[in-house]
Amino acid sequence: MTDTPRPRAVVLLSGGLDSTTVLAVARRDGFDLAALSVRYGQRHAAELDAAVRIAQRMGVARHEMVDLDLRAFGGSALTADIPVPKDRTARDIGAGIPVTYVPARNTVFLALGLAFAETIGAADIFIGVNALDYSGYPDCRPAFIEAFERLANLATKAGVDGTSRFRIHAPLLALSKAEIIALGLSLGVDYAGTCSCYDPLPTGEACGRCDACLLRLRAFEAAGVRDPIAYARP
Amino acid sequence: MTDTPRPRAVVLLSGGLDSTTVLAVARRDGFDLAALSVRYGQRHAAELDAAVRIAQRMGVARHEMVDLDLRAFGGSALTADIPVPKDRTARDIGAGIPVTYVPARNTVFLALGLAFAETIGAADIFIGVNALDYSGYPDCRPAFIEAFERLANLATKAGVDGTSRFRIHAPLLALSKAEIIALGLSLGVDYAGTCSCYDPLPTGEACGRCDACLLRLRAFEAAGVRDPIAYARP
Numbered sequence: 001m002t003d004t005p006r007p008r009a010v011v012l013l014s015g016g017l018d019s020t021t022v023l024a025v026a027r028r029d030g031f032d033l034a035a036l037s038v039r040y041g042q043r044h045a046a047e048l049d050a051a052v053r054i055a056q057r058m059g060v061a062r063h064e065m066v067d068l069d070l071r072a073f074g075g076s077a078l079t080a081d082i083p084v085p086k087d088r089t090a091r092d093i094g095a096g097i098p099v100t101y102v103p104a105r106n107t108v109f110l111a112l113g114l115a116f117a118e119t120i121g122a123a124d125i126f127i128g129v130n131a132l133d134y135s136g137y138p139d140c141r142p143a144f145i146e147a148f149e150r151l152a153n154l155a156t157k158a159g160v161d162g163t164s165r166f167r168i169h170a171p172l173l174a175l176s177k178a179e180i181i182a183l184g185l186s187l188g189v190d191y192a193g194t195c196s197c198y199d200p201l202p203t204g205e206a207c208g209r210c211d212a213c214l215l216r217l218r219a220f221e222a223a224g225v226r227d228p229i230a231y232a233r234p
Numbered sequence: 235m236t237d238t239p240r241p242r243a244v245v246l247l248s249g250g251l252d253s254t255t256v257l258a259v260a261r262r263d264g265f266d267l268a269a270l271s272v273r274y275g276q277r278h279a280a281e282l283d284a285a286v287r288i289a290q291r292m293g294v295a296r297h298e299m300v301d302l303d304l305r306a307f308g309g310s311a312l313t314a315d316i317p318v319p320k321d322r323t324a325r326d327i328g329a330g331i332p333v334t335y336v337p338a339r340n341t342v343f344l345a346l347g348l349a350f351a352e353t354i355g356a357a358d359i360f361i362g363v364n365a366l367d368y369s370g371y372p373d374c375r376p377a378f379i380e381a382f383e384r385l386a387n388l389a390t391k392a393g394v395d396g397t398s399r400f401r402i403h404a405p406l407l408a409l410s411k412a413e414i415i416a417l418g419l420s421l422g423v424d425y426a427g428t429c430s431c432y433d434p435l436p437t438g439e440a441c442g443r444c445d446a447c448l449l450r451l452r453a454f455e456a457a458g459v460r461d462p463i464a465y466a467r468p
Contacts, residue, residue: 066303067301069301072299073349073354102349103349103352103353103391104348107385107386111338112342114342115338119307141388144389150381151378151385152341154373154375160372
């Protein structure tokens with residue numbers, strides 16, 4: 001009797017809290033894990049260093065790091081010379097699309113995930129978007145994910161000849177950040193290795209003041225758990 | 235009386251016959267032209283050199299060249315170490331998806347075009363796909379283009395807040411290669427500057443034997459026009 005090989009999945013892994021939790025979900029669901037990280041001209045390398053460590057710890061069979069310099073376009077505080085907003089209130093964070101929005105980022109990342117998936121014969125692509133705490137990004141909504149799944153099956157050789165029916169998994173879509181943390185802890189995620197900050201200090205500590213840090217700190221508080229990472233200003 | 239500024243468009247420009255014709259269509263339609271080329275690990279730089287020359291000649295206001303190394307994934311004769319097929323018959327070229335298919339390439343390129351468009355305030359994106367002579371690529375079909383347009387308007391800040399309604403223009407979709415050439419010539423395109431070959435010689439001459447060369451040569455013959463570029467074996 002031979003074992004049936006496990007189906008492969010591509011997980012988009014930024015090294016943050018959400019994508020790390022998604023990786024744990026894909027592992028729980030029995031997939032053979034491939035991870036894709038994109039070096040897209042982020043302000044710092046801390047996130048990608050975290051992605052490498054997490055992939056190693058969590059049993060990822062293949063981790064690709066793709067270079068794509070979105071700074072050529074500019075247009076976001078994460079890739080251009082626009083200051084990252086600090087110390088915003090919960091109401092401000094929730095209102096409108098912030099300057100940290102990277103134009104069409106999730107479309108670009110899912111497109112790369114699709115290219116990778118088709119190449120390695122994976123039909124399942126995991127992405128850590130969530131619609132509740134989504135901080136105003138249009139490409140974190142259910143309608144966007146559904147539209148991409150539809151596109152994926154029209155765009156590819158595997159979708160057209162029927163060898164694969166692509167599925168985009170966004171298991172965090174309906175979860176709050178506190179629920180995401182609870183899910184991750186139940187799956188054995190060690191959040192000490194993750195990096196969420198938009199603007200960490202040269203020492204690697206999270207700033208504690210950007211939208212990502214504020215959402216994360218509030219979420220750990222709501223989950224009733226201590227955030228294990230180091231902050232410059234907790 | 236002041237002039238109304240012309241609307242901006244992003245044209246995906248590979249330096250080949252199709253995308254050069256599309257650039258001429260966008261120019262005819264009165265757009266302020268921005269062009270996007272992608273250095274995606276092609277076997278040769280001749281195509282991109284052609285794109286730079288063409289953008290300069292045809293009045294492109296801004297030309298961005300984005301680096302994206304798809305060789306990390308492999309999986310195509312255009313990006314991996316798989317031989318480019320030569321001397322195939324018309325029937326073979328038309329049958330099935332060839333090894334020169336780059337997984338999800340047009341999805342990735344349109345996603346990058348969308349990111350660029352949103353950054354510069356363009357709502358119109360032009361791509362030179364065509365469904366008749368399409369050599370078996372799934373991401374050259376009308377259903378794919380429509381699905382991407384739908385995605386674009388869900389994926390972006392500009393689509394969501396109503397500042398832009400994105401349109402994907404594929405003006406060559408229903409044209410044969412011979413009709414594309416006739417269209418381009420009527421719009422003043424000089425095809426001497428274009429490069430279509432998948433596998434040009436070190437001297438820069440087109441091989442004359444890959445699918446792209448064979449389709450191009452046949453199209454010029456059908457159009458009743460001499461192809462102005464140099465071939466190693468005409």
